Amino acid sequence: MEQIRKHESKVRGYSRSFPTTFTTAHGAIINDENHRQYIDFLAGAGALNYGHNNPFFKMKLMDYIDKNGITHGLDLATEAKEEFIRVFNQYILEPRELKYKMQFTGPTGTNAVEAAIKLAQISTGRNNIITFTNAYHGHSKGALRLTANEHYRKGLENELNQFTSFLPYYGYVEGGFDSADYLDQVLSDKGSGIDKPAAIILETIQGEGGVNVAPNEWLKKLRRITEKHGILMIVDDIQVGCGRTGKFFSFEEAGIYPDMVTLSKSISGYGLPMAILLMKPELDKWEPGQHTGTFRGNNLAFVTAAEAIIKYWKDDKFQDEIKEKSAKLFRILNIIKDENSDIITDVRGKGLIIAMEFIDAETASKVTREAFENGLIIETCGSEGNIIKFLPPLNIHHNYLNEGIKIFEQAIESIKEVELV
Structure with a gap:
């Protein structure tokens, strides 16, 4: 850590939360230079859905x-790319009756979001994009316009408000206010002052925003409204796609067919940089080379991504395993919540992205620090930092899942004991 503290920019984040030097990792386990072992409930912020150094991919x-x-x-035709496209079509798109074309963007999620925004504006001839409170879509300037967290927008506010409108996400406003109905009303009213947007972009579950879950019926309603008004729907599945919610795509249970979908993080399966924009064929308005990037063809990622789909998504077995683990984790976390209702206010999520909300950020941070000291890596999220997010590898062994939960529960007990002294 000495060289990192001395020479790396102050912008670093995770190394402050987990102050040790990591050396090796396998599955759900990470080891550090002091030969300490940690159970990983962070999973590369959702980039390691299949664990570290998955042996099949390796x-x-x-x-x-x-x-x-x-x-x-670059975007040359290669054997690895051809195979990935074949496998993705055969096992992911065709069984779900999704007829998307694929665009391989720059290597990160924010690159896919930038491409989606740009294509929406080109395709419709309109500029405005609608996004939501507590949204997180990346840190490049176009994507940052769609990201709500003040911490990330600081110092750039004057530049970021152009062509962006924020709506309350589902449940953001108490008292039954429905932002989908509001959107329909203002787009139908010529006196609303809201210009017809090119697109609406959303996460079906807001990961960084606090694991806020949009119900299927609300997503269906939003899809109907966008179709009614000729607005494109972009689903950002960068963190909650690739099986995180139990299905490969997070929007599957809602039965909607977005116009565009952004994928990154776990699409490569191995933590290798890769990002994709999926688009309906009629939206593919690009001219050759109109949107480009030096690293839009990571062939190592194509290799592991194809193997991830073949290994885990050829049938329903894996998603059934996720469902089983999810039910178990929800059951135990709700018991912990009921036993600690003085400091824990809610448990929510879907699949294996689950949030536990604490009364304040200080308490949540104490719990994650204590958990780390005892061998569990888990992070906080949400605009206030008072939410702990469970994001274990989807294929985590039940023994490690149990052990991680035990460490977490002991961390809560420890901080409460200290406060009583």
């Missing part, structure tokens, strides 16, 4: 490298 990757397979390919 074998394919090592074989590909050993054969001098193409690593960097």
Whole structure:
């Protein structure tokens, strides 16, 4: 840590929350330089849905490298890309009757969001984009316009308000206010002062925003409204896609068909940088080379991404396992909440993205620090920082899931004992 503290920018974040130097990792376990073992309930902020150094992916990757397979390919046609496209179509898109075309953008989620915004504006000839309170879509300037957290927008406020309108997310306003109905009303009223937008972008579950879950019926209503008014719907599935909610896509249970979908984080399966924009074919208005990037062809990621789909998504077995683990985690966390109702106010989520809301940020931070000291890596989220987010690998072994929960529960007990002294 000495070299990092001395030479790396103050912008670093996670190394402050988890102050040790990590060396090796496998599955749901990370080891540090002092040979301490940690259970990982962070999973690369959702980039490691299948755990660290997944052996199936590693074998394919090592074989590909050993054969001098193409690593960097811009957007050239390569064997690895061809295979990924074939597998993704066969096992993900076709069974769900989704007829998307794929665009491989720059390597991170924010690159996919930037491409989606740009394409929406080109396709419709309109500029305004509607987003939501507590939304998180990335840190490049276009994506940051759609991100609500004040911490990330600080110092850029005057530049970020152009072409963006924020609506209350589901449940943001108490008393039954429905922002979908409000959107329908203002778009139907020529006196509302709201210009018809190019698109609306949303997360079906707001991860960084506090694990706020949009009900299926609300998502269906929003889809009907966007279709009624000729507005594109973009679903940001960067954190909650690739199985995190139990299905491959987070919007599947709602039965909606978004116009565009952004994917990144766990799409590569191995933590390798990769991002995709899925679009309905009629929206593919790009001219050749109109949206480009040097690292839009990470062939190592194509290799592991194809293997992840073949290994885990050829049938329903894996999603059934996620459902089982989710039910178990919800059951135990609700028991913990009931036993500690003086400091815990809510448990919510879906699949294996679950939030436990504490009375304040200080209490939540104490719990995560105590958990780390005892071998569990877990982070806080939400605009106030008072929410602890459970994000374990989807294939975590039940023994490690149990042990992680035990460490977490002991952390709560420990901080309460200290406060009583």
